[in-house]
Amino acid sequence: MAGKMLILCLILQYVWSSLGDLQCQERFVHYGHHLGTKSAYRFPLQPPKITGQCQFERIWLMVRHGTRAPSSKVIRYMKERLPQLRKMILQNVPRDGEPGLCRDDVALKTWRPRLKETDEKKLSAIGEDEMIQLAQNYRYYFPDxxxxxxxAASYLFRYTATQRTSASxxxxxxxxxxxxxxxxxRYPPAVKKDAVLRFYKLCKRWRKQxxxxxxxxxxxRKFEAGSEMLYTLTTISKRLNxxxxxxxxxxxxMYVTCxxxxxxxxxxxSPWCAAFSEENLRVMEFAEDLEYYWIDGYGHNITYEQACPAIRDMALRIIPSLIQPGTPPTTVYFTHSGALLKMLSRxxxxxxxxxxxxxxxxxxxxxxWKVSNIDIFGSNLAFVLSRCFDGYYVLTLHQEKIVRLPGCDQDEDLCPLNLFLKLMWDIVSGCNFEKLCSLRDV
Structure with missing residues (x-):
């Protein structure tokens, strides 16, 4: 009888351990999918399927810089606070068979901050690789x-006055x-407050309001003071014993370090990811989505209406009736999260x-609106002028995937130029940036 009980106990222990390992594996699978605007670029599993007898004649491509290092403030907190948290967590590492950290989380014992404050916001080696691969992808899609x-007659490249966009x-x-x-x-001289690439730097009203x-x-703030976040803090603390x-x-x-x-x-x-279940990550992600929605997205009209200079620049470079002589057929700009989110919203x-x-x-x-998907490092937005047997069309890509603009036919990948022109004209014709962004009427 005692022998049978021992065997049963061993079986239960094995099942419990296996379930724990499975849970750990599942947790690691989800890392990278709920990490907000600091997520690395995820290349599409398959290139966009562009069908039809069309010739691509012009492209306007806006790219967020590749993966970068954090700000000096975040790096300093990583160096000062995380070792303290690490010490407290390791003092409470559970014994085998108890709930808590996964086996892979032992990496926390050897974790050390690797970044220096001099690395602040610099493009990383991974970020360089992202840009190289992105360029090769676009060359594959549109070789002409x-x-x-x-x-210089074929290309116009432009970036903001930052190391991360220049290096990108x-x-x-x-x-x-x-x-x-x-x-x-050749690149034109970078401008700190670029009216096209960083228009929001010039919008005094938006900056103040x-x-x-x-x-x-x-x-x-309301969400972070609510029950979902309180439960998240509690469960993470319990998981860390x-x-x-x-x-x-x-x-x-811990989330931003992850x-x-x-x-x-x-x-x-990253051992700091081990503190979070997928549900914990979803809660942290929603908090970040709320901030970007209200600061860079649909929360206030002025936020997205100010994106009209960038959209006007695009229209002037791909719409045949608006193109000035000598304009290169390929335009590629390198910018930041703030510009792309406002453009997507506009x-x-x-x-x-x-x-x-x-x-x-x-x-x-x-x-x-989930910035882990729409605003990752390397995020890109492209408009491609296509000449087909029955006229001109415009193809729109976001993250290398075809998107259909509201107002275009939602059953067709290509938007007829006359319809696209009307949509853009509605945005561009009312683009009085100076009046919109002036503080005099506030």
């Missing part, structure tokens, strides 16, 4: 628009032309019915 020989542009050029020829590519206004993130509940600030730091380390070191598993993409508010977490699990 991305010829392998560089010419140069890596993209390597992907197109190889390292030798890429050194001959939204960007610099603490009340603009009220929806995120701590006898106290971690603060929101500490959990945010995100950056997942993006920067893709062949490794175009009406990823708009959820009813909007995002703190009390809609459970009803918006399948929401369209």
């Amino acid at each position: 628009l991305f010829p392998g020989n560089y010419s 542009a140069r890596a993209f050029a390597v992907g197109l032309f190889g390292r030798g020829t890429s050194h001959h590519v 939204i960007h610099d206004n603490p009340d603009a993130v009220e929806e995120r 701590l006898n106290f509940t971690l603060s929101l600030e500490d959990v945010k730091l 995100a950056f380390e997942t993006a920067l070191y893709p062949r490794e598993k 175009l009406g993409l990823y708009k959820d019915r009813g909007g995002l508010t703190h009390d809609r977490y459970h009803s918006l699990h399948s929401r369209l």
